[in-house]
Amino acid sequence: NAGVTQTPKFQVLKTGQSMTLQCAQDMNHEYMSWYRQDPGMGLRLIHYSVGAGITDQGEVPNGYNVSRSTTEDFPLRLLSAAPSQTSVYFCASSAPGRYEQYFGPGTRLTVT
Protein backbone atom coordinates (compact mmCIF):
# COMPACT_ATOMS: atom_id res chain seq x y z
CA ASN A 1 0.00 0.00 0.00
CA ALA A 2 1.24 3.46 -0.90
CA GLY A 3 -1.05 5.07 1.70
CA VAL A 4 -1.79 8.71 0.93
CA THR A 5 0.11 10.25 -1.95
CA GLN A 6 0.29 13.91 -2.95
CA THR A 7 1.65 15.64 -6.00
CA PRO A 8 3.48 17.85 -6.62
CA LYS A 9 5.91 18.04 -3.70
CA PHE A 10 6.79 21.67 -4.45
CA GLN A 11 5.09 24.33 -6.56
CA VAL A 12 5.65 28.00 -7.28
CA LEU A 13 2.80 30.04 -8.74
CA LYS A 14 2.34 33.62 -9.74
CA THR A 15 -0.57 35.60 -8.32
CA GLY A 16 -3.72 34.88 -10.30
CA GLN A 17 -2.65 31.51 -11.65
CA SER A 18 -4.73 28.42 -10.99
CA MET A 19 -3.62 24.90 -10.22
CA THR A 20 -4.74 21.58 -8.80
CA LEU A 21 -3.07 19.73 -5.95
CA GLN A 22 -3.52 16.02 -6.31
CA CYS A 23 -4.28 13.57 -3.50
CA ALA A 24 -4.91 9.85 -3.73
CA GLN A 25 -5.27 7.03 -1.21
CA ASP A 26 -5.34 3.28 -1.71
CA MET A 27 -6.83 2.27 1.65
CA ASN A 28 -10.48 2.52 0.55
CA HIS A 29 -11.07 5.26 3.12
CA GLU A 30 -14.38 7.09 2.92
CA TYR A 31 -13.23 10.25 4.69
CA MET A 32 -10.66 12.55 3.10
CA SER A 33 -9.65 16.07 3.97
CA TRP A 34 -7.33 18.93 3.05
CA TYR A 35 -5.40 21.03 5.55
CA ARG A 36 -3.03 23.93 5.29
CA GLN A 37 -0.21 24.37 7.76
CA ASP A 38 1.29 27.76 8.45
CA PRO A 39 3.97 28.64 11.03
CA GLY A 40 2.42 29.08 14.46
CA MET A 41 -1.07 28.29 13.17
CA GLY A 42 -1.19 24.52 13.32
CA LEU A 43 -3.26 22.55 10.84
CA ARG A 44 -6.41 24.21 9.56
CA LEU A 45 -9.12 22.29 7.73
CA ILE A 46 -9.92 23.59 4.24
CA HIS A 47 -12.43 21.08 2.85
CA TYR A 48 -13.41 17.53 3.58
CA SER A 49 -15.36 14.68 2.03
CA VAL A 50 -17.23 11.81 3.64
CA GLY A 51 -17.50 9.83 0.44
CA ALA A 52 -17.61 10.00 -3.33
CA GLY A 53 -19.84 12.85 -4.46
CA ILE A 54 -20.02 14.47 -1.02
CA THR A 55 -17.88 17.42 0.02
CA ASP A 56 -18.16 20.16 2.62
CA GLN A 57 -16.31 23.23 3.84
CA GLY A 58 -13.90 23.31 6.71
CA GLU A 59 -12.50 26.22 8.66
CA VAL A 60 -10.74 28.09 5.81
CA PRO A 61 -12.43 27.20 2.47
CA ASN A 62 -12.27 30.55 0.65
CA GLY A 63 -10.23 30.43 -2.55
CA TYR A 64 -10.29 26.64 -2.80
CA ASN A 65 -12.53 24.14 -4.54
CA VAL A 66 -12.74 20.38 -4.19
CA SER A 67 -14.54 17.48 -5.82
CA ARG A 68 -14.73 13.78 -5.05
CA SER A 69 -15.63 11.70 -8.08
CA THR A 70 -14.00 8.51 -6.77
CA THR A 71 -13.20 7.07 -3.35
CA GLU A 72 -9.49 7.19 -4.11
CA ASP A 73 -8.98 10.78 -5.32
CA PHE A 74 -9.61 14.16 -3.70
CA PRO A 75 -8.03 17.02 -5.67
CA LEU A 76 -7.80 20.57 -4.31
CA ARG A 77 -8.11 23.43 -6.77
CA LEU A 78 -6.80 26.93 -6.30
CA LEU A 79 -8.93 29.14 -8.50
CA SER A 80 -6.80 32.30 -8.54
CA ALA A 81 -3.70 32.00 -6.40
CA ALA A 82 -2.91 34.73 -3.88
CA PRO A 83 0.24 35.25 -1.75
CA SER A 84 -1.90 34.47 1.32
CA GLN A 85 -2.20 30.92 0.00
CA THR A 86 1.52 30.33 0.39
CA SER A 87 1.57 27.36 2.74
CA VAL A 88 2.17 23.66 3.12
CA TYR A 89 -0.86 21.60 2.14
CA PHE A 90 -1.65 18.18 3.57
CA CYS A 91 -4.20 15.65 2.45
CA ALA A 92 -5.45 13.07 4.95
CA SER A 93 -7.79 10.10 4.99
CA SER A 94 -9.47 7.92 7.55
CA ALA A 95 -11.86 4.99 7.70
CA PRO A 96 -15.47 5.50 8.83
CA GLY A 97 -15.81 5.72 12.59
CA ARG A 98 -12.04 5.67 13.11
CA TYR A 99 -10.21 8.49 14.86
CA GLU A 100 -6.82 8.10 13.28
CA GLN A 101 -6.00 10.05 10.16
CA TYR A 102 -3.33 9.12 7.65
CA PHE A 103 -1.52 12.05 6.11
CA GLY A 104 0.27 12.49 2.84
CA PRO A 105 3.79 13.98 2.64
CA GLY A 106 2.53 17.46 1.82
CA THR A 107 2.82 20.01 -0.99
CA ARG A 108 4.83 23.16 -0.35
CA LEU A 109 3.22 25.98 -2.34
CA THR A 110 4.68 29.43 -2.84
CA VAL A 111 2.66 32.19 -4.49
CA THR A 112 4.64 35.21 -5.64
Added chain:
Amino acid sequence: TQLLEQSPQFLSIQEGENLTVYCNSSSVFSSLQWYRQEPGEGPVLLVTVVTGGEVKKLKRLTFQFGDARKDSSLHITAAQPGDTGLYLCKSGGSYIPTFGRGTSLIVHP
Protein backbone atom coordinates in the same frame (compact mmCIF):
# COMPACT_ATOMS: atom_id res chain seq x y z
CA THR B 1 -15.25 24.87 17.54
CA GLN B 2 -13.17 23.39 20.34
CA LEU B 3 -9.93 25.29 20.98
CA LEU B 4 -6.84 23.33 21.95
CA GLU B 5 -3.99 25.00 23.77
CA GLN B 6 -0.61 23.31 23.63
CA SER B 7 2.35 24.17 25.81
CA PRO B 8 5.14 24.82 25.66
CA GLN B 9 5.31 26.08 22.09
CA PHE B 10 9.03 25.34 21.81
CA LEU B 11 11.33 23.01 23.70
CA SER B 12 15.07 22.53 23.19
CA ILE B 13 16.74 19.92 25.39
CA GLN B 14 19.77 17.66 25.60
CA GLU B 15 19.70 13.97 24.88
CA GLY B 16 18.76 11.99 28.00
CA GLU B 17 16.52 14.65 29.56
CA ASN B 18 12.85 14.10 30.37
CA LEU B 19 10.08 16.38 29.18
CA THR B 20 6.33 16.85 29.29
CA VAL B 21 4.07 18.64 26.84
CA TYR B 22 0.47 19.56 27.47
CA CYS B 23 -2.78 19.88 25.58
CA ASN B 24 -5.72 21.66 27.22
CA SER B 25 -9.23 22.64 26.30
CA SER B 26 -12.05 24.55 27.94
CA SER B 27 -14.51 21.86 26.88
CA VAL B 28 -14.61 18.09 27.13
CA PHE B 29 -12.81 16.00 24.56
CA SER B 30 -14.76 13.20 22.92
CA SER B 31 -11.41 11.67 22.14
CA LEU B 32 -7.88 12.92 21.81
CA GLN B 33 -5.01 11.95 19.58
CA TRP B 34 -1.33 12.76 19.61
CA TYR B 35 0.64 13.01 16.38
CA ARG B 36 4.31 13.57 15.66
CA GLN B 37 5.41 15.43 12.55
CA GLU B 38 9.00 15.27 11.37
CA PRO B 39 10.40 18.06 9.17
CA GLY B 40 9.19 17.81 5.58
CA GLU B 41 6.66 15.09 6.31
CA GLY B 42 3.03 14.71 7.29
CA PRO B 43 1.87 14.02 10.85
CA VAL B 44 1.90 10.43 12.03
CA LEU B 45 -0.45 9.13 14.71
CA LEU B 46 1.16 8.14 18.02
CA VAL B 47 -1.84 7.34 20.18
CA THR B 48 -5.58 7.79 20.71
CA VAL B 49 -7.04 8.23 24.20
CA VAL B 50 -10.74 8.01 24.84
CA THR B 51 -11.41 7.30 28.53
CA GLY B 52 -10.91 9.85 31.33
CA GLY B 53 -7.88 8.93 33.45
CA GLU B 54 -6.47 6.70 30.75
CA VAL B 55 -2.71 6.18 30.58
CA LYS B 56 -0.99 4.69 27.55
CA LYS B 57 2.66 3.90 27.05
CA LEU B 58 4.55 3.69 23.79
CA LYS B 59 8.16 2.75 24.59
CA ARG B 60 9.59 5.92 26.22
CA LEU B 61 6.43 7.95 25.65
CA THR B 62 3.65 8.09 28.24
CA PHE B 63 0.29 9.63 27.40
CA GLN B 64 -2.25 10.67 30.02
CA PHE B 65 -5.84 11.74 29.58
CA GLY B 66 -7.27 13.89 32.36
CA ASP B 67 -10.09 12.54 34.49
CA ALA B 68 -12.41 15.30 33.26
CA ARG B 69 -11.29 14.71 29.65
CA LYS B 70 -10.31 18.36 29.23
CA ASP B 71 -6.56 17.90 29.22
CA SER B 72 -3.86 15.53 28.15
CA SER B 73 -0.11 15.24 28.53
CA LEU B 74 2.73 13.53 26.74
CA HIS B 75 5.81 12.64 28.76
CA ILE B 76 9.05 11.52 27.10
CA THR B 77 11.65 9.77 29.21
CA ALA B 78 15.33 9.98 28.27
CA ALA B 79 14.73 11.93 25.06
CA GLN B 80 16.74 11.01 21.98
CA PRO B 81 17.56 13.04 18.85
CA GLY B 82 15.09 10.85 16.97
CA ASP B 83 12.30 12.35 19.10
CA THR B 84 12.85 15.71 17.41
CA GLY B 85 9.70 16.95 15.71
CA LEU B 86 6.42 18.77 16.09
CA TYR B 87 3.97 17.17 18.52
CA LEU B 88 0.34 17.87 17.78
CA CYS B 89 -2.79 17.05 19.72
CA LYS B 90 -6.09 16.62 17.94
CA SER B 91 -9.62 16.45 19.21
CA GLY B 92 -13.03 15.93 17.77
CA GLY B 93 -14.73 13.50 15.51
CA SER B 94 -13.63 12.48 12.09
CA TYR B 95 -15.54 15.15 10.17
CA ILE B 96 -14.20 18.43 11.56
CA PRO B 97 -11.36 17.72 13.96
CA THR B 98 -9.39 20.45 15.73
CA PHE B 99 -5.62 20.49 16.03
CA GLY B 100 -3.54 22.32 18.57
CA ARG B 101 -0.74 24.53 17.27
CA GLY B 102 1.86 22.04 18.37
CA THR B 103 4.98 21.81 20.49
CA SER B 104 8.21 21.95 18.52
CA LEU B 105 10.81 19.72 20.19
CA ILE B 106 14.52 19.67 19.43
CA VAL B 107 16.70 17.09 21.15
CA HIS B 108 20.40 17.83 20.89
CA PRO B 109 22.91 14.94 20.88
